Amino acid sequence: MSWEEYKLAIRTTVRRRHNGRAFRERSQPNLTFALSLFLFLFVWFALQRYLTAGLIPVSLLSLILLSRSTACGRKTSRFSELEHLGSQSSEIYRGSFVSFLSFLDDFHKKKANMEVLRTIFKRSKPKVVQPPKVPTDDVYPVHFFDDTKPFRGMLLNWTLRFDDVLDADKLQSSLSRLLEIGDWKKLGGRMRLSPDDKLELHVPECFTPERPAIRFSHDVHDFPIADHPNAKHLPKSTSVPSIQPGVVNFYTLGARPGAPMTLEDLLTSDEPQIHLHVISFTDATVVGLLFSHVLFGAAGMQSLVTNWSLVMAGREAEVPALCGAREDILEDVGVQSDPDKEPFLLDPRQLKGLRHLRFNIRFLWDMWRRPEIESKVLCLPPKFVSDLRARAMADLHAMDEKGALGAEEEAPFVSEGDVLTAWWTRMVCTARGGKRSVTVLNAVDITGRLKSVFAPGKHYVQNFALGTWTILSSAEVVKAPLGYVAKCFRYDIQTQTTPSQIMAFMRRLREAGRCGDQPVYGKPDSMLIIFTNWSRCKFFECIDFAPAVVPRVDPAAAAAANRHSATSADGEITATAPQDSEKAAAEATATEVSSELAAKKPPPGKLSYHHSLARTRSVLSRNVFTILGKDLSGNVWVSALGHPECWEHLEKYIATSSK
Incomplete structure (x- = not known):
């Protein structure tokens, strides 16, 4: 039996377990489907001539029923469902589809033609006013598979936690230096939109404090991370499976207040593409990177932090050249002129019309x-x-x-x-x-x-x-x-x-x-x-910020060591009072406990936790x-x-x- 035959057998079995009808598409439209289709086509025809506001709830109702009427194995009456949805049409009108309905109402008042109706699906946006072009900037292209609708709409916050105190200035200087090496400077460019609606990156001829390679911000707290009202809830490793607070709860940790939220914020300003935000505690550091998804995805993030670590360690000579910065490596891949074109397997499954x-x-x-x-x-x-x-x-x-x-x-x-x-x-x-x-x-x-x-x-x-x-x-x-x-x-x-x-x-x-x-x-x-x-x-392995770790001395261990090694001026060991001995024993126990905890911690400069989230949360983000x-x-x-x-x-x- 082949794998395809086995899959068919599995699907046949599970269908039978659901009374033979649960997951089968209907071959014949039922009465409600036909009614819904008729209503939809009627309203669509009416929209081409004149729009009647009273038809709006009916049209929306027909669309909803059209999508629901193919569900199989229904035991309830379709007409009862129609009655139920009809009673809710006023809520639909006021709630979820309010923007859609207001547009249609405006369409009715103006008696616009069908060309205006198409803007329901393709809205025109006001023209973006960009800063004046700097003649000396080096212009890099944004390639085809980077300049997509989903990526344009996504600025990301990448938040990393380290259980060490890191030198924030060293983090900033090493990342800035990386973006000065060869074509790595592309990542320090300013996002611009060309006249033909293509994104470009305009890179300053020389990075200056006025036009830096990255935007840097630093918050310093003189208390441990456990005392911070938000950062203390960052997820921690557990010995059993655990469900912990989600990434949206830590939105403020990833970037400074007032940081760009959308692509338009980048297009209308001279802000660099990468923002570095460091939050320092007495026992930990949170590092936030903000960037547009247009720049890169997860593999690009890996290249960035790997080479950032090299520069931080003084191994700048090992930083490889950045390939494909000007010429798209995929320019001639997957084009219509391919001599041996193969049909896409999922073409029959594409949802159209x-x-x-x-x-x-x-x-x-x-x-x-x-x-x-x-x-x-x-x-x-x-x-x-x-x-x-x-x-x-x-x-x-x-x-x-x-x-x-x-x-x-x-x-x-x-x-x-x-x-x-x-x-x-x-x-x-x-x-x-x-x-x-x-x-x-x-x-x-x-x-x-x-x-x-x-x-x-x-x-x-x-x-x-x-x-x-x-x-x-x-x-x-x-x-x-x-x-x-x-x-x-x-x-x-x-x-x-x-x-x-x-x-x-x-x-x-x-x-x-x-x-x-x-x-x-x-x-x-x-x-x-x-x-x-x-x-x-492998972010937990490739990120190595050990050169930026600030050495830390355990106060309890230092105090215990000082008491046990205290000597007199002539070299004799001084006596310790009984209460001092008890205190020293307690401190030694605390030191042992801290040592056990340290054994579970990652090595210095290594990542203990990270996550990423979009700057603007879409209601479409689910599952x-x-x-x-x-x-x-x-x-x-x-x-x-x-x-x-x-x-x-x-x-x-x-x-x-x-x-």
Whole structure:
């Protein structure tokens, strides 16, 4: 039995367990679907002539019903659902769609034509007023796959915690120096928009205090981090799986007050692209980096901190040249002129036209019905993760014995990332219930997969992540073995990231044009879950700020040492009073405890925790799961945005698994 045949068998089995109809798409539209489609087409036709404000709630109602009417296995009457939604139309009118309705009302008053209606989907923004161009600036291009709509809308705060006191001036001077070396200076440029709506980076001929390479700020506190009202809640490693405060709770730690929030803030000012914010405590340091996602992604972040560490250590000569700063390494990759073009595997699954509209309406409906999203951070100890993977591998070996994996030459394999992706997807599907399909988007770095393009050992600071798509049913995710679900992700990553498939997907992205809409794959009723895995970047290993560590003396240990070694002027050891002996013993015990805690701490200058979050939080951000990496103790850190019921289910799962 091949892998595809086994997947078909699994899907058939889970369908039967749900009375044979739970996850089957209907082949014939029911009465409500037909009614909804008729209402939608009627209103759309009316919009082309005259707009009647009274039709607005009906049109929105028809769109919502159109997206919901394909759900299978409904036991309630569609007409009762219509009545229920009709009673809520006034709330829809006043609430979630108020901006949409106000625009339509304005459209009615002005009796505009259909060209104005198109601005519902493509709004025109006021022209950005940029500072005057400096003639001596060196202009660097922003490449095609960096200048995208999602990246333009995303400024990131990367927050790093160190359990050491770091020299903030050394952090600033070394990072500034890195951005003066060769084409690394591109990262110190000012973002500008060209007349043809392309982003550029204008780099000063020479960085000065007036136009620095980075914007630096420093807050100093004369107390430990445990006394800070916010920083004391930063996640800490635990011996059992734990759910801790999410990244949105630490927004103020990542940047100075008044720092840029949006791309427009950068375009309309002379602010550099990278902001460094350091918060110093008596026993720890929090380092915040603010930058636009247009500059780079996780791989670029790794290159930045690795070479920043080299400059800090006085090893500037080892900093490699920055490749691709002026010429896009992907300029001729994935273009229509490729001689051996291969069709993209997911082309038949792309959501277009009415299918895409239904997906968007369903997404907006979910957002309106369940607006609550909670941000949490997970600390998963090594044993928990290894047990999960062992369980998945046992499932795979059992499947292999049945011949379900086909004639694979290599032994069955899934990575920790595959298993964690399967595990979290199952948590979401179990908690949300329902009978919808699931579309999982996995971000994958392509630098190691296009070996004919990327030379080994070269450093590129760009965005090189593309998405792979896995389309499953909730029944598969919940009822099939964990190893099966993990294998589905591994299989799709392998098949969708061959050089030919990467180029095929890049052609689809190029067809949309610069800053075009990203294609979406799956089913119209799909629930979208997004995964990003930073484990390959190994931030806990590559960041080494030891040269900036300020030496610290333990007061208790120093006092105990002074008392035990106190001598008289003639060299004789002085006597110690009984109360002094007891105090010294207590101090020695405290020293031993602090030594045990120090053994659990990372080495000096090494990272103890980090996270990233967007400067502006979008209401569209939901079901997002980011694996931040594995620390030096083997703990896997995860940041996630999920619905409250997902976290409640996860808390119960952790409580059960920890017994």
